[in-house]
Amino acid sequence: MKVLSEERTRILFEKLTKYIGVNVKLLIDRPDGTYCFREKKDRVYYISERLLHLAQTVKPDNLIAAGTCFGKFTKTNKFRLHITALTYIAPYAPYKIWVKPSAEQQFLYGHHIIKSGLGRITENTPKHHGVVVYTMSDIPIGFGVASRTTAECRHADPLATIVFHQADVGEYIRSEDTLT
């Protein structure tokens, strides 16, 4: 478990800011203690400092993971969020999209969300901003990137893509082996 380099910290926070805006600092300064990001094998883990101290007692070779995996750095040094981060990101997301029940399954199979599946959208959502996807009963089921602004959504073709798929809870089953 090592501390992220300056470059990688910047990339990580840029990515997080895309989804939760200024609330990033709430992720770190929490009422139940300070949390931090650590890296192991290009994967970034979100872990409380208390737990981190305990984890350091384990020999690094034997330690597979500690904390929650937020995502991983690709070979081209880009950060990719994993669905495991959803629990922490969903409450802070300023922009949300609700999908109709009929379109939920499509999304959970890894497809983009099209206009006909759009149930509701936060007003003033900008283009290419990270959004959290909810079912109509307010359960977060993944995240994506808005491909249109709220205003544009209104006039979009029923088959036009509204949100690009990034991660969904279906991955817990589909790519169980790659998620850590």
Added chain:
Amino acid sequence: MAKKGKIKISKVKRNNQTTNKMRKKGQLKLQRHRTHVQKQKQPTQQPTVEYSSESEAESEDQFGDMLDDEEQQYLMSRLSKQPTLLANIPENEKPGKRSRKRKREKKEKYPKPTAGTGSDSGAESAGLSDSDSEVEDKYEKEQAERPAKKMRPLLPIKTKEGLMERAEECEDSESEQEEEEQKPDKSKQTEKQSDDEDSESDSGMDGTEEAETAGDEEKVVTAVELMAARRDKLQHDKLRIGALCSSLLENPEKKLKNLFPILYLMEDRLKDGSLNLISVRKLATVSAFEVFKDILPEYMIRHQDYSNIKLKKDTLALYKYEKELLEFYKRYLQRLEKAAGVLRRKKGDTRKVDEHTMSLALVSLRCMCGLLVARPHFNYATNIAQSVVPHLDCKDPRARDTVTECCTNVFAEDNKGDITLIVVRLINQLVKRRNERLDPSALDCLLTLKIRDIDMDAEAEIKHKKKQEEKHKKRIVNLSKKEKKRAKKLKEVERELLETQAQESEMARRKQLTEVTKTVFHIYFRLLKTAPRSKLLAAALNGLAKFTHVINLEYYSDLVAILARLISDELIGARERLLCVRTVLAVLAGAGDALNVDPAKFHAYLYVCMLNSHAGRTQPDSKIILESVSQICARARRVSAAVLQAFAKRVATLATQLQHHGALACIALLHHLAQQSKAVSTLLEADSEAGGSGRFDPTLPSPEHCNAHAAGLHELCALARHYHPTVRAAASHVLRGTLPPELNKMTPSQIFKAYDGSEMAFKPAIPPPKKGDNQTKKISNTHAWAQQSFKVLCETVENNVPMVISSKT
């Protein structure tokens, strides 16, 4: 007639002056004073005096020479100190006393007796149009008839040659005196405040000179006489106007010329230069207004040039009549506009406007408004609107109210849409020009616009579709130039045909209304964008909230962006920001299914601000809050459950800190929320611990994350013990999942209004205290003693002290 007479008078006058000059050649020094004396006499009278009684005039002139200004002043002051000096002399003989004013009075007087009722135009000028000699003859005769007593002795004056006895020609009629006496009338009248509407302003006479002389003559003239004189004049003019108007109404085609004297009476000054009575001007204005209201046709008069076409006699007559009518109408409107112009001051114009001119201006404005309402399709309606609408920004609230009412009436009665559009456009211009300096009440009239069933979206869609179809059509049918021209002409003819149809085509009306709507939103958006910090913001937001049903959804994102910026602007008042929230929520609730957006930011702001309203100073805000939450309730299915629960909890909390009408409305709203959403109704259940994780945090600013599902609505228990009986009943009803039937029918805002106790009207009425109850309570409330020993002590003291108090000590 007026012109003719005037010329004559001036001619005679000039004649006099030239003859005088010739006679007095070499005595240039006298000139100034002489003219003074001359002017005082009736112009036509002058020559006779000259020729018939030469000596008399001579003597008058002589002493006139010798009396220079200083001496005059001295005499004046002496007289004022010692009125007994003049005790034996008739009062209007005071030397040097005669002012220019007097002359004016006389002049004014002059046309009166000759001016008969009805068609007096000829009568007056007839006497004057005679040749000079004739006039002279007449007056010579008159002069001869006059008795000798007309000569009155005056105070002697000292000259180089010694004492000089003087005498002056006497002014005969007492009516003149009366006229003169009107001057001080004014000052007294103000004290008296007579209830007669006309007499409220008789300042027609007042000018600077009059005011000066008024002081001198006040002593001699009684108020009763003044009033009588004024009343006589008013009565005379009233009769004249009345007769003119009624004869005109009997036969407008023939007697249209009667308008001329009426319009003449509206003038500032009469033709001989004297001031007109304000009351007369008002009377003339109002009478002409009534007349025009009766004789103007509903349709617009259009005139082409018929000069080279032969017409039937009748047609020609009608055409002529209409032309004249238009001409009179135009003049009338010009006069009204001029009079009403006083209300609007130019920048830097600091002249003081007196109350009477102001009231005349208000009357004129009212007449213009009345004409606009009565004949909105007649010619010059646009011009009237142009001169009336800027008064919306007048400093005088009466003028503003008048115009607002006028606009309201115009909007209400206009079923064609033209004039509405014109007025709205003018208001738009006004807003553009004045910007944030505009008075907030100026926009009130827009709220009364009848914008209904206009689907802006549909309009745009149809337009778009049409355009595409036309393109398509063009490609298919390639018309030749000739054919195109023909089609164009055909369209024009069709349009004209439509116009001639008596009934207004629905299409045209809708088109106009759409245009009106666009302009109105233009006004509001401009205010939102350019002057968000002015007082006008509230007016704009109110308007937007009112017309949400016709708002173009194209604007929605723009609107939300602006309002989102506004609610984060610290310089804007809390109330205005709440209005912003309400506007957005109202638009969303109105838009229905068309918009699937979640106004999270506005929800959060409303949630935070709700508790800022309480029973004290911020009570009025609670109305906006309740309306906003009702809007949320209206689209409850589109709002997430957590938010609804949070709002339900907050509404319950709010109920405890509002007055009873607010509390009742809150309870009703809570009930509606519970009915709309299952999540909220679980909050009301006694054993609802099914919320799961988390703990309710009321301090959190976000309604989504405050874990409202874990909260209980324990406020309702407190409300069940409220001081207001209806609140008690409602609270316990809601706990059982129902609402008292009398509240069930009303919306929260209606309840808020109905149970408002600020007017000291209580609902339900407070029952009178029962007699029996009171007594039993008193007994039960007697003092309880904690220590028996202390009680005994007190009683012994009380018993030992004599209870009879002697008043003698």
